[in-house]
Amino acid sequence: MKHVVILSGAGLSAESGIPTFRASDGLWEGHKIEDVATPEAWERNPQLVLDFYNQRRKRLLEASPNRGHKIIAELESEFRVSVITQNVDDLHERAGSSNVLHLHGSLLEARSSKNADLVYPVLGWEMKLGELCAEGTQLRPNIVWFNEDVPKIELAVKTTLLADAFVVVGTSLVVYPAAGLVDFVDPSVPLLVVDPNRPKVFTRANVHFFEEIASSGMERVREKLRQCLLSIG
Numbered sequence: 546m547k548h549v550v551i552l553s554g555a556g557l558s559a560e561s562g563i564p565t566f567r568a569s570d571g572l573w574e575g576h577k578i579e580d581v582a583t584p585e586a587w588e589r590n591p592q593l594v595l596d597f598y599n600q601r602r603k604r605l606l607e608a609s610p611n612r613g614h615k616i617i618a619e620l621e622s623e624f625r626v627s628v629i630t631q632n633v634d635d636l637h638e639r640a641g642s643s644n645v646l647h648l649h650g651s652l653l654e655a656r657s658s659k660n661a662d663l664v665y666p667v668l669g670w671e672m673k674l675g676e677l678c679a680e681g682t683q684l685r686p687n688i689v690w691f692n693e694d695v696p697k698i699e700l701a702v703k704t705t706l707l708a709d710a711f712v713v714v715g716t717s718l719v720v721y722p723a724a725g726l727v728d729f730v731d732p733s734v735p736l737l738v739v740d741p742n743r744p745k746v747f748t749r750a751n752v753h754f755f756e757e758i759a760s761s762g763m764e765r766v767r768e769k770l771r772q773c774l775l776s777i778g
Contacts, residue, residue, distance in 0.1 A: 547774040549624040550708035551617055552726055554631045554716025556740070557759040560611040561636055563604065583691045587658070591683065595672050598686045602652050603670040605634050613714065613759035614640035616767055624770065627708075629701045631716060631723050633688055646704065648697055648723050654687035661696070698722045705729045710770055714739040715759045735773045737766050 555563070580586050581597040618641035620626050628637050628645045633652040637645045657663035657678035664687055665678070676684045689695050701723075705711065711730045717740065718724040730736055736752040739762030743754050753769060755762040 546623075546625040547709040548627065548707055549620060549710045549712065549770060549774070550627045550629065550705055551712040551714065552629050552631075552716060552723065553617070553637070553714050554720075554723075556717075557611075557613050557715030558608075558632050558634055558636055559715070560613060560758060560760055561608045561634075563608055563632075563634055563636075578691060582688070584693060587685060587690070591685070592674060594686070595674065598652065598688070599671050602667065602672075605636075605652055606670055608634070608636065610636045610640035611760055613763045614642070616760070616763040617714075618642045620767065620770070624774065627704050629704060629723075629726065631720065646697055646701055648689070648695055648701060650686070650688040652686065652688070655684040656687040658682045658685045695722055701726055702729050706731075708734055710735045710737065710774055712737045712739070712766055712770075714763060714766070716740075717742070735769075737769055739763060739766060 576597060581594055587594050614636050617626070617628060617637065621643060626642065626644060628642050629648060630637060630645060631648055633647065633649055635651070635653055653667050655665050655667050655672055657680060659682045660678070660680060663678045663680065665684065672684060672686065674683065678684055705726050706729055708730060711734055713727065718727065727736065732749060732751060734751070736749070737755065738752060739755045739757065739759055741756055741758055743756050755765050
């Protein structure tokens with residue numbers, strides 16, 4: 546089967562009621578990035594950080610996958626599909642996608658503040674100060690914060706290099722290193738971009754733009770993938 550790699554971002558989950566990464570005023574759900582999404586913020590005020598992610602987690606548990614997520618899952622009936630997502634929600638999995646790589650971690654997981662290999666599921670929506678890992682250190686959200694390394698980026702690059710088609714949906718490609726994955730797409734490979742605001746970052750050929758929201762754009766992408774991949778055997 547032909548291999549379709551999909552890079553998804555916040556714009557996809559926005560249709561499920563999950564707020565996008567940053568608002569036009571530069572705030573993230575009313576907070577400055579440096580106050581809730583950096584290691585320094587955690588050191589400075591862990592309670593604020595926990596409260597912020599608790600509210601995001603609570604909202605996620607009330608949300609459902611949208612048509613865009615479901616179409617991506619349905620593609621597995623025709624293609625081998627690898628999803629690389631910048632999102633920390635589980636909406637891809639709930640929609641039925643079986644191969645999802647979370648670049649920026651998972652809102653539904655906690656990890657040790659000191660040992661990133663100690664990861665635990667979050668039961669319910671709330672994490673609290675005083676909840677400890679097996680080594681006795683405070684649990685923090687298993688999220689890749691600003692100023693932290695992205696440990697799964699090498700696997701994402703290897704996956705991208707094996708793509709027969711590469712789809713970008715719900716991301717404006719401004720957050721690195723995830724945005725740099727498109728640079729690893731072979732020039733012969735079709736690049737399909739779903740974004741209501743056409744990105745200006747592409748100088749390559751063989752790119753197809755779908756200037757619409759994620760759900761309707763993915764309907765058109767599915768047809769284009771069939772044309773590009775299934776017609777060539």
